[in-house]
Amino acid sequence: xxxxxxxxxxxxxxxxxxxxxxxxxxxxxxxxxxxxxxxxxxxxxxxxxxxxxxxxxxxxxxxxxxxxxxxxxxxxxxxxxxxxxxxxxxxxxxxxxxxxxxxxxxxxxxxxxxxxxxxxxxxxxxxxxxxxxxxxxxxxxxxxxxxxxxxxxxxxxxxxxxxxxxxxxxxxxxxxxxxxxxxxxxxxxxxxxxxxxxxxxxxxxxxxxxxxxxxxxxxxxxxxxxxxxxxxxxxxxxxxxxxxxxxxxxxxxxxxxxxxxxxxxxxxxxxxxxxxxxxxxxxxxxxxxxxxxxxxxxxxxxxxxxxxxxxxxxxxxxxxxxxxxxxxxxxxxxxxxxxxxxxxxxxxxxxxxxxxxxxxxxxxxxxxxxxxxxxxxxxxxxxxxxxxxxxxxxxxxxxxxxxxxxxxxxxxxxxxxxxxxxxxxxxxxxxxxxxxxxxxxxxxxxxxxxxx
Ligand code: UDX
Numbered sequence: 001x002x003x004x005x006x007x008x009x010x011x012x013x014x015x016x017x018x019x020x021x022x023x024x025x026x027x028x029x030x031x032x033x034x035x036x037x038x039x040x041x042x043x044x045x046x047x048x049x050x051x052x053x054x055x056x057x058x059x060x061x062x063x064x065x066x067x068x069x070x071x072x073x074x075x076x077x078x079x080x081x082x083x084x085x086x087x088x089x090x091x092x093x094x095x096x097x098x099x100x101x102x103x104x105x106x107x108x109x110x111x112x113x114x115x116x117x118x119x120x121x122x123x124x125x126x127x128x129x130x131x132x133x134x135x136x137x138x139x140x141x142x143x144x145x146x147x148x149x150x151x152x153x154x155x156x157x158x159x160x161x162x163x164x165x166x167x168x169x170x171x172x173x174x175x176x177x178x179x180x181x182x183x184x185x186x187x188x189x190x191x192x193x194x195x196x197x198x199x200x201x202x203x204x205x206x207x208x209x210x211x212x213x214x215x216x217x218x219x220x221x222x223x224x225x226x227x228x229x230x231x232x233x234x235x236x237x238x239x240x241x242x243x244x245x246x247x248x249x250x251x252x253x254x255x256x257x258x259x260x261x262x263x264x265x266x267x268x269x270x271x272x273x274x275x276x277x278x279x280x281x282x283x284x285x286x287x288x289x290x291x292x293x294x295x296x297x298x299x300x301x302x303x304x305x306x307x308x309x310x311x312x313x314x315x316x317x318x319x320x321x322x323x324x325x326x327x328x329x330x331x332x333x334x335x336x337x338x339x340x341x342x343x344x345x346x347x348x349x350x351x352x353x354x355x356x357x358x359x360x361x362x363x364x365x366x367x368x369x370x371x372x373x374x375x376x377x378x379x380x381x382x383x384x385x386x387x388x389x390x391x392x393x394x395x396x397x398x399x400x401x402x403x404x405x406x407x408x409x410x411x412x413x414x415x416x417x418x419x420x421x422x423x424x425x426x427x428x429x430x431x432x433x434x435x436x437x438x439x440x441x442x443x444x445x446x447x448x449x450x451x452x
Pocket of ligand 1: 018135201207261272273297328329333348352369372383
């Protein structure tokens with residue numbers, strides 16, 4: 001079923017790179033199915049409308065100025081959005097319906113799970129709503145388990161149990177739970193419990209594929225009573241586009257062109273996680289000594305990265321020479337699809353995870369916080385396409401960095417991982433082809449929206 005042009009969807013992304021990207025991808029996919037797309041976004045990290053000439057953009061005044069977001073205040077910022085954006089969105093949509101309500105019908109509000117205030121707005125306007133979950137189903141399972149873990153006395157987590165397996169969530173250990181190392185774990189638990197509720201929304205869309213998380217999706221289904229649509233990986237269903245908050249540096253592509261096949265280790269920690277000064281120095285020498293060519297995203301907005309690299313002794317430059325390339329922000333999807341890239345040292349944000357497995361690139365999984373820990377475990381222990389890095393990047397780890405890179409990319413020991421990564425890429429390709437599980441789910445989603 002294809003939507004008629006008068007069918008409009010309001011998309012409300014959560015304003016962080018890892019969330020804006022999949023929401024805009026979803027918009028592109030649904031626009032290709034005939035829907036008119038309006039993106040209602042905060043002033044903070046607003047997307048660039050010129051990249052999406054087919055969409056309408058509606059700014060919601062967020063009432064929060066000069067935000068500087070890190071993993072430390074992430075939770076409170078997200079909670080604040082849910083308070084400050086509600087009335088402005090309600091008013092903006094009411095105005096929109098009044099102005100051209102006779103021309104266009106709003107079929108649904110599709111909102112990021114962390115922008116849960118949208119459910120109230122939808123109810124107020126009597127419009128159906130749908131949730132987009134931008135993380136993994138494996139991560140959502142941990143949210144679903146929280147009431148049980150509280151009831152059984154496992155939460156608050158105890159230091160002595162961190163290495164123990166979580167009942168019914170293996171291979172996760174307590175330390176892998178998304179809230180285990182948060183300073184504001186009460187705040188996070190509260191946010192998670194809000195984000196996890198489906199309220200009156202009619203369905204959940206997942207940026208995942210059955211071949212990635214079949215068991216987890218089936219388990220989740222037992223706890224929810226609304227339909228699920230796993231339609232990912234969405235970035236493989238849309239033409240490449242740039243909606244980055246930071247500007248991409250394309251010089252690394254011409255550098256990659258000069259490297260041999262599958263020789264380059266790509267290092268990036270996404271848009272929120274940072275290495276501290278000690279970690280950067282250890283990583284720099286580990287990369288230098290690994291003898292593999294490397295492409296490293298060293299973000300200047302971290303405040304320290306670039307200075308630390310500049311201060312490395314001359315011997316670093318001598319060892320590395322033309323073998324290393326650093327950029328502030330890479331065109332990551334293009335990088336991962338490049339024939340020269342053979343491994344990804346990643347923080348395991350869900351977007352980076354699905355971008356890597358879609359290209360058959362095996363990973364070194366160095367998670368920092370939240371869902372990244374669940375994803376790292378899933379990649380290494382369930383899918384078998386990554387090696388988990390759990391050491392601290394402190395003095396003396398250089399040798400380990402060097403060893404793990406060579407193990408993933410060259411040594412006989414990593415052969416099985418590389419092979420599994422290749423196989424998974426093939427399965428993902430099948431799932432997005434016509435008749436594949438994600439492609440069929442997408443058709444079901446379109447029908448669901450039209451019939452709601
Ligand atoms: C955040 C959370 O940290 C993550 O755990 C959650 O799963 C999603 O939200 P982020 O840390 O930015 O996301 O990581 P990730 O989900 O991997 O998204 C990063 C995006 O930025 C990816 O789409 C990646 O392609 C892009 N990117 C990253 C670039 O385009 N260039 C870069 O140099 C680095």
